[in-house]
Amino acid sequence: xxxxxxxxxxxxxxxxxxxxxxxxxxxxxxxxxxxxxxxxxxxxxxxxxxxxxxxxxxxxxxxxxxxxxxxxxxxxxxxxxxxxxxxxxxxxxxxxxxxxxxxxxxxxxxxxxxxxxxxxxxxxxxxxxxxxxxxxxxxxxxxxxxxxxxxxxxxxxxxxxxxxxxxxxxxxxxxxxxxxxxxxxxxxxxxxxxxxxxxxxxxxxxxxxxxxxxxxxxxxxxxxxxxxxxxxxxxxxxxxxxxxxxxxxxxxxxxxxxxxxxxxxxxxxxxxxxxxxxxxxxxxxxxxxxxxxxxxxxxxxxxxxxxxxxxxxxxxxxxxxxxxxxxxxxxxxxxxxxxxxxxxxxxxxxxxxxxxxxxxxxxxxxxxxxxxxxxxxxxxxxxxxxxxxxxxxxxxxxxxxxxxxxxxxxxx
Numbered sequence: 001x002x003x004x005x006x007x008x009x010x011x012x013x014x015x016x017x018x019x020x021x022x023x024x025x026x027x028x029x030x031x032x033x034x035x036x037x038x039x040x041x042x043x044x045x046x047x048x049x050x051x052x053x054x055x056x057x058x059x060x061x062x063x064x065x066x067x068x069x070x071x072x073x074x075x076x077x078x079x080x081x082x083x084x085x086x087x088x089x090x091x092x093x094x095x096x097x098x099x100x101x102x103x104x105x106x107x108x109x110x111x112x113x114x115x116x117x118x119x120x121x122x123x124x125x126x127x128x129x130x131x132x133x134x135x136x137x138x139x140x141x142x143x144x145x146x147x148x149x150x151x152x153x154x155x156x157x158x159x160x161x162x163x164x165x166x167x168x169x170x171x172x173x174x175x176x177x178x179x180x181x182x183x184x185x186x187x188x189x190x191x192x193x194x195x196x197x198x199x200x201x202x203x204x205x206x207x208x209x210x211x212x213x214x215x216x217x218x219x220x221x222x223x224x225x226x227x228x229x230x231x232x233x234x235x236x237x238x239x240x241x242x243x244x245x246x247x248x249x250x251x252x253x254x255x256x257x258x259x260x261x262x263x264x265x266x267x268x269x270x271x272x273x274x275x276x277x278x279x280x281x282x283x284x285x286x287x288x289x290x291x292x293x294x295x296x297x298x299x300x301x302x303x304x305x306x307x308x309x310x311x312x313x314x315x316x317x318x319x320x321x322x323x324x325x326x327x328x329x330x331x332x333x334x335x336x337x338x339x340x341x342x343x344x345x346x347x348x349x350x351x352x353x354x355x356x357x358x359x360x361x362x363x364x365x366x367x368x369x370x371x372x373x374x375x376x377x378x379x380x381x382x383x384x385x386x387x388x389x390x391x392x393x394x395x396x397x398x399x400x401x402x403x404x405x406x407x408x409x410x411x412x
Contacts, residue, residue, distance in 0.1 A: 002159045003109065005107060006106045006192050007088050007108045008086070010077065010407070012082055012407060022048070023401060024401055024403075030060060034052040037052055047405070050069035066139040069136060070140050071134065084410065087405050088186075090105055090106065090163060091105070092186060093106050093243055095179060102164070102245050104243040105195060109242050111220075114214060118203070120203070120228045120284075121214070122396075124211050125215045134219050138220055142411060146404075147213045149208060149244045150247045152247055153249075158246065205244065208381070236412055251398070258348075259367060260368060262335065263335045274306065275327075276293070277308065278329075279325065280306055281305050282303070283304060288355060288372055294375075295372065298372075310325075317380060318384055318387075324392060344373060347361075351375065376391075376395055
């Protein structure tokens with residue numbers, strides 16, 4: 001059973017929505033955020049990347065950064081740029097990218113379900129990054145950004161969404177990256193109750209993107225529970241904001257690997273070593289892999305196709321992933337990379353950046369070799385989460401990204 005409830009969103013007026021909405025905090029660094037917000041005084045980046053309004057040498061984890069984020073959030077509310085809805089509503093949020101549409105429901109999940117396992121994860125979190133999100137939530141007393149969840153599609157919920165999207169729209173704009181964002185407010189009490197009961201029938205929800213925000217929200221809820229002797233479980237801090245999308249509407253992009261050196265091997269020796277686990281041939285045609293267990297490798301100015309020649313017999317969904325195969329057969333035994341999370345010899349490139357980015361990183365001399373992988377499927381992600389397993393780092397890249405600033409959840 002999944003508890004999903006409406007909330008009183010703090011959000012921009014329709015005429016300000018496009019200008020307020022920003023990319024999420026974790027897809028751009030501080031310098032990029034400064035440039036993006038430079039001519040936009042009401043960009044939500046000023047709340048979620050508040051260091052952009054401080055001296056460039058400011059510590060991004062310094063107390064002044066968190067205070068600055070709160071100051072901007074407070075200012076936007078006082079100026080009427082952000083206004084809280086008078087009642088608790090659900091919101092239907094649609095994104096369209098390159099002709100592909102995904103439509104989610106914005107509401108609040110119970111943090112206890114993260115701890116009891118009915119909100120399922122597939123990635124580990126980094127302590128420093130999680131602590132940073134906790135401090136932002138605690139200081140602003142709000143979930144400023146939503147997390148991106150999925151659920152196994154349900155026709156009854158689809159029907160409710162379709163009914164909502166036939167009603168008058170609240171926001172409709174195309175962002176500078178060409179992605180269209182549409183939002184409907186669900187004010188009808190019948191629809192609100194039907195959404196609640198529909199999600200209550202689901203056995204689980206799945207974190208797609210936003211593991212650090214989810215973990216931070218759960219920690220804040222737990223801390224406030226421990227500090228409240230009159231805790232009932234219905235206080236607003238028990239819930240955190242999420243957008244829930246059906247699994248059949250989501251697309252995972254490839255997440256590729258680049259490595260700085262060949263671990264002391266010559267290119268010829270390296271090629272000879274990988275032939276123990278792959279059929280290797282020069283690529284003639286499409287560069288990107290087109291099926292599982294097939295990889296593309298860029299080495300010495302040449303693209304190679306690597307076709308796995310070993311088949312693992314395993315009941316573990318994680319062991320069946322291409323990223324696991326590449327780690328087990330190449331990265332660890334040949335290149336000496338066993339800790340993907342911390343080894344500085346490896347970096348990761350989202351597939352949205354294209355094969356040309358892999359070529360550029362190698363041709364520049366920064367990297368020695370690049371590997372392009374076939375994307376993980378949603379079925380694989382859900383199977384790994386259901387099995388209680390954890391994917392290797394940097395396995396999934398979701399697009400389009402949710403815009404921040406279109407809805408905020410107040411914890412009181």
